[in-house]
Amino acid sequence: MKNVIILICTVLSITAYAQFSPQSKKITEKFFPDSEAILNTTPALQKKRGFTNYKELMAFLNTVKSSHSDKVEISFIGKSQKGKDIPIIKINVPNSKDKIKVWMQGGVHGNEPASTETMLYLIDRLLNDNSHENLMEHLDLAIVPMANIDGYLKNDRYAANGLDLNRDQTKLMAPESIAIKQAYSDFNPDVSVDFHEYRPYRRDFARMGDFGITNMYDVMFLRSSNLNIPENLRVLTERLFIENARKPLDVFGYTHHPYISTTKVDGEIHINQGSISSRSFATNTALTNTISALIEIRGVGLGKTSFKRRIHSGFSIALSFLRTATENIALVKDEIEQAKRQQNDVVVEYKRGIYQDNVSFIDVNSNEYIDINLTIRDAEKATSTLTRKRPKAYIVEANQTDIINKLTILGVDIEYLENEKTYDVETYVIDNYSAKPIRYEKMKLQTVSVDLKKQQLSFPKGTALVYMNQRRANIVPEILEPEAPNSLVSFGVIKTKKGDTLPIYRLLN
Structure with missing residues (x-):
């Protein structure tokens, strides 16, 4: 044995x-x-x-x-x-x-x-x-x-x-x-x-x-x-x-x-x-x-x-x-x-193009090529379902070190306020929230929608500013726009609930 x-x-x-x-x-x-x-x-x-x-x-x-x-x-x-x-x-x-x-x-x-x-x-x-x-x-x-x-x-x-x-x-x-x-x-x-x-x-x-x-x-x-x-x-x-x-x-x-x-x-x-x-x-x-x-x-x-x-x-x-x-x-x-x-608007959510087409495979039994008609969900034909104006910058509260560190690792340049300053901004207020029952990649996924509210706010010394006129700017909305499917909110890195105001802001042009 x-x-x-x-x-x-x-x-x-x-x-x-x-x-x-x-x-x-x-x-x-x-x-x-x-x-x-x-x-x-x-x-x-x-x-x-x-x-x-x-x-x-x-x-x-x-x-x-x-x-x-x-x-x-x-x-x-x-x-x-x-x-x-x-x-x-x-x-x-x-x-x-x-x-x-x-x-x-x-x-x-x-x-x-x-x-x-x-x-x-x-x-x-x-x-x-x-x-x-x-x-x-x-x-x-x-x-x-x-x-x-x-x-x-x-x-x-x-x-x-x-x-x-x-x-x-x-x-x-x-x-x-x-x-x-x-x-x-x-x-x-x-x-x-x-x-x-x-x-x-x-x-x-x-x-x-x-x-x-x-x-x-x-x-x-x-x-x-x-x-x-x-x-x-x-x-x-x-x-x-x-x-x-x-x-x-x-x-x-x-x-x-x-x-x-x-x-x-x-x-x-x-x-x-x-x-x-x-x-x-x-x-x-x-x-x-x-x-x-x-x-x-x-x-x-x-x-x-x-x-x-x-x-x-x-x-x-x-x-x-x-x-x-x-x-x-x-x-x-x-x-x-x-x-x-480029200063295009930022695409937050999208849908793939969907159509029918033949896809070629090898048939295991006949040992020949075979075409099968299937539904194609094509990224190349994707269209936006939620677009926002490109901000001058995103503002991240100074105590959000995890967000700031991840952006830094991604190569994003960040500036910090040396003194308190007042800006006209858009705030993200969570107006709809749901949590997925099954974890993905060990993360508790969140689905949200937000109400953007214009406010004049003062930000203290040490607040992070992520300007959108830099080489790696286009990765930033994918991380910070809360509804984006791979954002830190969607992945549950930034935990939230209905009625919360997120610690991220959009600096208006």
């Missing part, structure tokens, strides 16, 4: 780490044959089983540092909840040429190993392949290869406290989220790319087709459609950066599509296309007037099936983004400056 228990535990542990793949050999061979273009130069590629562990990660990075000490810097941005130092590698060839700052990261979800391995492979090829020398001359690059170390080491999407780091970008409750966001703000990039993997075999898919279907796309691109992101940056991201990144995928025969996922509405499966939510990294960083994208590679739950193909697709996209950035330095910086000058 003891031996049987040991055997069962061993099998379970191997399965949890190696991930038995649900994908048939015939689907892999027909649609997702592995790449022969990838060299075995990173830890996971040098072993048959398992993925890069923390010890191997640090050994790899330290070897890179010792071999390229003139252009590589390695430091730690903070610790994981279980005490692991989170490394960041910065690559910068010392010269006086014009450069563009690019941020890349992988491993935000611990069960997406090709995202981390793509980052390691990119580091290796940039530094050891001479064909990239010219690219490197104009690049200031920061990479966090394994953002969620605790989750990664147990092949788990979530951080040690159960939080999803890619749903934590406004409330900032996980130590890893704070460390990554502070490092991002300090680096202040022009371009940001977040690498992920997605699950191609979903519970929703099992009842579709004859015997189930699977997602067919090697890669899905997510460029946020949040309406508070200046339109010129949304257009530049889509029509220059993502359009260029599609080209090498086409050359290698890798399929791609805008990001889609499933959701259930009244028991019916719908397709969410694109994203608007500032709780996730790609939208959050785009709201700081940065060219920002999230890359989803087909891989969660597949173990090492098509592992080199997954790395190759991610690597091809990463290289494309770097080339596009370095070849368009002046354009990117000019567009960011233009975005900083």
Whole structure:
């Protein structure tokens, strides 16, 4: 009996780490044959089983540092909840040429190993392949290869406290989220790319087709459609950066599509296309007037099936983004400056466009492509349902240190009153309140509506002023407008009730 228990535990542990793949050999061979273009130069590629562990990660990075000490810097941005130092590698060839700052990261979800391995492979090829020398001359690059170390080491999407780091970008409750966001703000990039993997075999898919279907796309691109992101940056991201990144995928025969996922509405499966939510990294960083994208590679739950193909697709996209950035330095910086000058109204609430369309999948039984007509809930076609005039500034009471600290971590510039001052402001008075019965991400969600009241109020020394004429201004309404779906009020960080006046004010122009 003891031996049987040991055997069962061993099998379970191997399965949890190696991930038995649900994908048939015939689907892999027909649609997702592995790449022969990838060299075995990173830890996971040098072993048959398992993925890069923390010890191997640090050994790899330290070897890179010792071999390229003139252009590589390695430091730690903070610790994981279980005490692991989170490394960041910065690559910068010392010269006086014009450069563009690019941020890349992988491993935000611990069960997406090709995202981390793509980052390691990119580091290796940039530094050891001479064909990239010219690219490197104009690049200031920061990479966090394994953002969620605790989750990664147990092949788990979530951080040690159960939080999803890619749903934590406004409330900032996980130590890893704070460390990554502070490092991002300090680096202040022009371009940001977040690498992920997605699950191609979903519970929703099992009842579709004859015997189930699977997602067919090697890669899905997510460029946020949040309406508070200046339109010129949304257009530049889509029509220059993502359009260029599609080209090498086409050359290698890798399929791609805008990001889609499933959701259930009244028991019916719908397709969410694109994203608007500032709780996730790609939208959050785009709201700081940065060219920002999230890359989803087909891989969660597949173990090492098509592992080199997954790395190759991610690597091809990463290289494309770097080339596009370095070849368009002046354009990117000019567009960011233009975005900083925009003074649009702020969108507080929105609704997605909804329509019917065919979506392509692979039928598991027939081993062929299949089109299924589904309801699409499209972020690209979103429209505003609540818009407010852009204030000159938001005012935050001096005792609201948690709000002020979160804004600071997000890179928002804050000024403080040196003396008492009187302003004409709008106050938020809660006129409708409800609390969700089920917690989300460990937070007690609140839904509110407010009555805006104009008042003349005096504010004491130390009161925080968040002016809306700064680079990261567009993230501020997402945090402070109480009805916004990812605001500190909606997430319950700012606790309130009906009749309360919030400790946040709008300074009128």
